Amino acid sequence: MLKYQQIANEIEKYIEEHALQQGDKLPVLETLMTHFEASKSTIIKSLDLLEKKGVVFQVRGSGIFVRRHKRKGYISLLSNQGFKKDLEDFNVTSEVIELEVRKPTEEAALNLNIEPGDDVYYVKRVRYINGQTLCLEESFYNKSIITYLNTEIVSESIFNYIRDALGLKVGFSDIYLQVDKLNGEEANYLGLPNRSPKLCVETIFHLTNGQPFDFSKITYNYQQSQFFIQANSHFL
């Protein structure tokens, strides 16, 4: 981890530990430079990162202010950190339904940019929150990138494994959402009446070099899940 990332983490931790509220002002640049024994450009990089992450907002000529979402128990649609971070006050567990090497579906091959004859790891999991079903998850991993998975790994955080054990750098992702009604199989897994509302989230995860390595489809139990996104002004 680079120095500006470490500093960003420390500032974020400080905000959390001191329960700072939206609009609370952070110390000025010079104070942060002294405190972290860092150059101006390093502190600016830290603050830019925190702004991108939705932790602070900067007002030109006025200062740096805390930005916090106020609602608990919402799942971030932008985070790749998995549910554990968003739902840390809750008990989230996984049940692995299937784990095998197979050929991709046509849809998976298209989204992973691979050939129909290439191998993928197929993982199907049900995730639970406080004993209730949270979602049904199907993932297709390009086996030439994610070369090995086992039940132990997929019972825990696959992304931690990808980063820490495989040493891969996870980059951007494309996320598609659609609301529909559960089919019979999904309803069974989620323990909901057939034809209940569902949110279906498809994500294509890429490495930092732009190569897609994971195509995942998550079907959420609408009674257990709510989501948030922090959007920045550069989307204007």
Place this chain on the structure above:
Amino acid sequence: MLKYQQIANEIEKYIEEHALQQGDKLPVLETLMTHFEASKSTIIKSLDLLEKKGVVFQVRGSGIFVRRHKRKGYISLLSNQGFKKDLEDFNVTSEVIELEVRKPTEEAALNLNIEPGDDVYYVKRVRYINGQTLCLEESFYNKSIITYLNTEIVSESIFNYIRDALGLKVGFSDIYLQVDKLNGEEANYLGLPNRSPKLCVETIFHLTNGQPFDFSKITYNYQQSQFFIQANSHFL
């Protein structure tokens, strides 16, 4: 608009007009500097902006590549530009149901950070896509910031008016999503059977100074709407 923003717009337009695909490489920094008659730092700022917007991704030591979502007709959940940009191939219209100055609901006051006795502009619209209902939208504007609205303005893009006529700078927004079933009133407006699935999107829009000015609740017709988000690696 600043020079780096103009250059970013031109690069984005070039990518669109030449239908460049995901993974296509852009010219190197030096070529862009010469072409746009701009300094290195200006081009870097342009490219950073395009990366934040999900238009390109940068691979260290390798170059700048095009990033494109491949699916047409999806609505961006991060854009404040309204539906017109995402759905430009479609005919999107608005019907204004209500427009009046009133006191905020408790929920609206909380999210706008105003007192129950303060005034808001309340706007209720149904939006249509190719003659089908797209969504039902209720918005509460802090009247001390958005000082004037009329039917003509709210029939078109309210955000264009806020930026161009009122000269306000729109900053970040907090977005909350939940899936549920339509109630009778919503079903009526959307022309769907009662208890159909719905996606409810609440957004709190802030000015660049952090002040919330619009609390909006949109209920989508699930048969007509699908969404995308482009997430960057800094959320890891």
